[in-house]
Structures are given as C-alpha cells and as structure tokens.
Amino acid sequence: MSDRTESHGPPSQQGKLNRREMLAYSAAFGGAFVAAQGLAADDAPKPPSLTAAGAPKSARKPTKRYLMKKSINLWALPYPAKMTLKDCFELCADAGFDGIEINYALEGDLCPDTSDADIKAIGDMARKAGVQISGVCSFLFWPYAFTHADPERREQGVQLAMKMTGAARLLGTDNLLVVPGSVYAPWIPDEPPVPHDVALQRATDAVKRLIPEATKQGVYLNMENIFANGFLHSPQEMNAFVDQFNSPHVQVHFDTGNIMQYHFPEHWIPILGKRIKNIHLKEYSKKVHEFNLNAFRLLLDGTTDWPAVLEALDKTGYRGYLTFEYFNPFPHWHEAIVYHTADALDRMLGIKA
Numbered sequence: 001m002s003d004r005t006e007s008h009g010p011p012s013q014q015g016k017l018n019r020r021e022m023l024a025y026s027a028a029f030g031g032a033f034v035a036a037q038g039l040a041a042d043d044a045p046k047p048p049s050l051t052a053a054g055a056p057k058s059a060r061k062p063t064k065r066y067l068m069k070k071s072i073n074l075w076a077l078p079y080p081a082k083m084t085l086k087d088c089f090e091l092c093a094d095a096g097f098d099g100i101e102i103n104y105a106l107e108g109d110l111c112p113d114t115s116d117a118d119i120k121a122i123g124d125m126a127r128k129a130g131v132q133i134s135g136v137c138s139f140l141f142w143p144y145a146f147t148h149a150d151p152e153r154r155e156q157g158v159q160l161a162m163k164m165t166g167a168a169r170l171l172g173t174d175n176l177l178v179v180p181g182s183v184y185a186p187w188i189p190d191e192p193p194v195p196h197d198v199a200l201q202r203a204t205d206a207v208k209r210l211i212p213e214a215t216k217q218g219v220y221l222n223m224e225n226i227f228a229n230g231f232l233h234s235p236q237e238m239n240a241f242v243d244q245f246n247s248p249h250v251q252v253h254f255d256t257g258n259i260m261q262y263h264f265p266e267h268w269i270p271i272l273g274k275r276i277k278n279i280h281l282k283e284y285s286k287k288v289h290e291f292n293l294n295a296f297r298l299l300l301d302g303t304t305d306w307p308a309v310l311e312a313l314d315k316t317g318y319r320g321y322l323t324f325e326y327f328n329p330f331p332h333w334h335e336a337i338v339y340h341t342a343d344a345l346d347r348m349l350g351i352k353a
Contacts, residue, residue: 065350066310071099071134071323073280076337078329085109085122089129091335095342099134100126101323102171104164106140112163116170123171134321135175135222135253135278136168146206147181147199147231149192158206161221162213169217175278175321176214177253178221180207180241182229199231200241207245214249222253222277225268227261235271242275251275255325256309257282257296266305269312279313281322281345298337299324299344306348322349 017039077088085102092100102122104110110122123133144157161178168176181203184193194202207221214221225238232238242250252275256265261284269276283302288295300306324341346352 063347063350063353064311064314066314066348067319068310068313068349069098069134069319069321070096070342070345070349071101071321072097072338072341073101073137073323073325074103076324076326076329076341078331078334080108082334086125086129089126089131091338093130095335095338096346097131097338097342099132099321099323101135101137101177101321101325102126102133104136104138104140104160104167110136110167112160114167116166119167119170123173127172133171133173134323135173135177136164136171137177137325138164141179142182142185145179145181145185147183147194147202149194154202154206158209161206161210165210165213165217165219165221168219174219175253176219176221177224177278178207178210179226179229180223181231182226183231184229186228193230196231203231203241204244207250211245211247211249215247220249220251220277222251224253224258224280225255226258227263228258235268238272239275251277253278253280255280255282256304257284257302257325260284260286260302260304261295264305266308266312269309269316273316276313276316276318276320278320279318279322280325282325296326298326299341299348310348 072092074088077083077091079085079088083091089100102110106112110119126133138160140160141157144153144160146154146157146161148154148157161176164176168174181199182194183196183199185191207223210221223232223238223242225232227233232241238252242252252272254265254268254272254276257280259265259268281299283297283299283304284295285297285302287303296302322345324345326337326341330337343352
C-alpha cells in the first residue's frame with residue numbers, strides 16, 4: 001500500500017485558494033502581484049504577454065515627447081553630511097539633469113550669512129558642472145511662517161524671504177518657492193491653529209511686502225500648494241490668492257504630491273493654467289492612508305497618473321523644470337536615487353522609449 005497521494009487533474013486546478021485566502025493575499029501584496037503568481041481566479045485578468053526579449057509589450061510603446069526640463073532637489077541627496085555641493089552638482093550633471101533646486105537654510109553654504117560673492121560662486125559652480133539652478137526652496141517658511149502667531153517670527157519670515165529673493169538672483173535663477181502660510185503645522189500639535197481669515201490676511205500682507213524686492217531682482221515669488229498646512233486647499237483658492245496681487249512676479253509653484261491625499265494633480269493643472277511657473281514632481285502613494293513623508297515615493301512607485309499629469313501640463317504650454325523632491329536619501333549608494341530619477345524622467349518625457 002502506497003502512502004503517496006495521487007494527483008488527479010491538471011496542475012492549474014490543484015490547490016486553488018479559497019475566496020478568503022485570495023482576499024487576504026491580495027490585500028497584503030496587491031491583486032496584480034497575486035495574479036502574476038498564477039493564483040488569481042479563473043476570470044481575473046492575466047499578466048501581460050512577453051515579447052521575445054522578455055519585456056511586456058506595453059513597455060515598448062514610445063512615449064510622447066514632452067519639452068520640459070529635468071531637475072532634482074538637493075534633499076534627495078545626503079548633503080551636507082556626506083556630499084559637498086560640488087559633488088551634488090557633478091553627480092546630477094552626470095545623470096543628465098538640466099537643473100538642480102537648492103535649499104536656503106539658517107546655516108551652511110546658502111544661508112543669511114553667505115556673502116553675495118559666495119552665493120554667485122555657487123551658481124557658477126553648478127553651471128561649470130553642467131547644471132542650472134532651477135530654483136530656490138527653503139524649509140524656513142515653516143518655523144518662520146508669514147502666518148505665525150508670534151509677530152516677531154512673522155517679521156523674521158519676511159526678512160528671510162527678502163534675502164532668498166536676492167540669493168535667487170545671484171544664483172542665476174528667477175524662481176523662489178514661497179510657502180504663503182499655514183493654519184497649523186500637524187507636526188507641532190501643541191501650537192494653536194491660526195483662524196483661516198487671519199492666516200489669509202497675514203499671508204497677503206507678507207507677500208505684498210515682498211513684491212517690490214522681487215520686481216527689483218527679477219525673481220518670481222511662486223506660491224506652493226501644501227495640503228498639510230490647512231491653507232489654500234483648492235486651485236480656485238490658490239488662483240484667487242495669486243491674482244489679488246495683480247503682479248507678474250507672483251505665480252504658482254505647483255507640487256503634484258502635496259495634494260494627492262485627497263485630490264488629483266491632473267485636475268488642478270488646467271485650473272491653475274499659466275500661473276504655474278515651477279513644479280515639484282513629487283510621487284505619492286494613496287495606499288498610505290495618512291499624510292507623512294513615507295507617502296512620498298520614488299518616481300513611478302506611487303499612484304500618480306503621470307500620463308494624465310504630463311498631458312495636462314503640456315496643454316497649458318508649460319516648458320519649465322520638473323523638479324523631483326524627496327526627503328529620504330539612501331543611506332548606502334545614495335547616487336542610485338539620482339540615476340533612477342533621471343531614467344524615470346527620461347521615460348516619462350519620451351526621451352527614452
């Protein structure tokens with residue numbers, strides 16, 4: 001008598017998962033992954049067929065060529081802990097980026113104490129390496145918000161923004177990202193929220209003070225949309241805020257990822273239209289059901305409908321920089337982020353098929 005259990009029927013019919021198992025596996029790993037293992041139900045979509053070279057046929061379709069420029073923010077790199085500005089510029093140029101967005105801080109290479117000559121030298125260093133400065137960004141708009149409850153903090157914020165405006169010109173860029181304010185900062189829960197009408201008035205007053213300096217320097221004050229700040233939560237609100245100044249030097253810095261928790265960037269873009277002067281091309285995953293830095297992903301590893309976003313931008317006539325912003329540099333082989341991002345942008349923009 002044999003102890004072996006004989007198999008009856010084809011392998012595809014053996015050991016089928018029950019519905020409960022299927023739901024559990026799909027919830028944990030995703031339906032597409034489970035289907036690729038041959039575990040999907042009979043009526044589920046099958047994985048794409050492969051070409052002779054072993055790649056999905058869909059991957060070989062060329063993308064429409066979009067005439068926008070590739071850029072990356074320095075936060076994606078371990079600067080200044082492990083890399084110098086020169087290292088960053090040379091690495092990004094080698095990867096094929098057109099520009100790099102630099103960050104203004106309280107200390108370091110670009111800060112209030114940096115001389116005009118040294119700021120200009122940073123821009124020259126970037127261009128010598130083969131990249132342009134695509135814009136100036138700063139985290140300082142949070143602790144020194146234009147809408148802060150403390151009037152001294154508000155004044156510091158305006159003075160810092162004045163210095164950033166001059167720094168942008170010296171660096172050779174006309175783009176300054178401006179966070180117009182916030183109702184609250186979720187990472188400081190003990191700080192009382194600012195009423196929306198008060199925040200709106202304070203932000204308006206601050207930007208009005210900056211316009212003469214921006215005009216003098218030939219720099220654009222580009223208002224960034226941020227969902228976590230509880231302020232300017234729709235494209236209509238952003239348009240109304242920007243348009244009230246009636247100044248060509250007040251525009252929009254559109255961030256694709258900052259609205260993804262509840263909104264869709266391809267819906268904002270046609271409404272913002274020609275006001276968009278600069279862009280953060282930030283990937284986001286709606287699979288993370290809260291707003292935190294872990295929801296921001298490497299390009300193409302999220303839930304953004306990039307074909308729709310790029311087409312919407314193209315229809316507005318946008319031809320500026322697409323700056324990838326990321327806050328978690330790799331602890332090892334940190335250059336991998338740069339090369340991955342450059343390659344992803346090449347494919348998205350139709351530079352590579």
